[in-house]
Amino acid sequence: MPYVNIKITKEGVTSEQKKQLIEGVTNLLRDVLGKNPQTTVVVIDEVDTDNWGIGGEQVTIRRQRGQ
Amino acid sequence: MPYVNIKITKEGVTSEQKKQLIEGVTNLLRDVLGKNPQTTVVVIDEVDTDNWGIGGEQVTIRRQRGQ
Amino acid sequence: MPYVNIKITKEGVTSEQKKQLIEGVTNLLRDVLGKNPQTTVVVIDEVDTDNWGIGGEQVTIRRQRGQ
Amino acid sequence: MPYVNIKITKEGVTSEQKKQLIEGVTNLLRDVLGKNPQTTVVVIDEVDTDNWGIGGEQVTIRRQRGQ
Amino acid sequence: MPYVNIKITKEGVTSEQKKQLIEGVTNLLRDVLGKNPQTTVVVIDEVDTDNWGIGGEQVTIRRQRGQ
């Protein structure tokens, strides 16, 4: 019954990529800890770049500077 | 001052149902632990079915299969 | 597959009370949203009163004042 | 590498205010704990007032009553 | 700057397994989304089995029944 929450910035992640993240994390927990995929919950939160800060700045600002 | 976070898939939950969830959880904490409703915070997060995985799959895919 | 996280201060909550919280929340989600209890995850986090703030103060301090 | 999550109701917070929150929290962690701003992550979640409960009620309802 | 939170029950996970989880998740985000490992944060929360509920029951109880 692991619960995994992945928070990333909302910058065009495709459904296919989300599929790979969910699959990859679920397999990792199965392989490392023997957890049952059927009760492994993975939730992906996509966050606006205005709402994500690093280095004291909004990611929106860093992206404008090419970071 | 309990903080309760309810994460569910975004599949048409009505405002009335959210009202019942908030009321129900707040009353439960009052009845079981004697917590003051006035400082009990309940936050409901609704997550796209593409962003929620179980059994290594996106819920969107499971819904297409009738699960 | 709902995921519910209950954060409360670490102030002697008994195993029986945790049982009631888990049961109560799971039944609430079944009754209000028709969710399957078998895939409803409830996690209770107990937080030291030094680590919980309200009104800009640690709960430890408020408890010493009888609040 | 601190991770700070700020959950607030979605009630018109401006980008400038988000900037100030990110800056303020990052500086606080630098000043109090000596944490490196470059690896301090701050995420702001804005939650619909229908999805936020206090006192067993949705904030939407409380706002209609002027609270 | 992804932030990944893995919540599992506290049932003897070794440091080596935690190492593999951290490495695996970080590589997955690098390979799928091109994220920089140096700013990928992974936090593992281990939760007492009394504090984790599934099917409306504490995991402690399910373990006693061999589940």
Add this chain to the structure above:
Amino acid sequence: MPYVNIKITKEGVTSEQKKQLIEGVTNLLRDVLGKNPQTTVVVIDEVDTDNWGIGGEQVTIRRQRGQ
């Protein structure tokens, strides 16, 4: 009613420092968003360095290397 969660590694943070973090964050939300300190919840989670990963490594390992 803001809810702020601060996750840091468990490396000897003092009660006084936690007090300053709680006070600082609560004042920041009051000053920037006009939020009422009396209903601002701040929770500090301290995480073992074995359970915190950055750059694909456990912080325990990085600390042994002087990072």
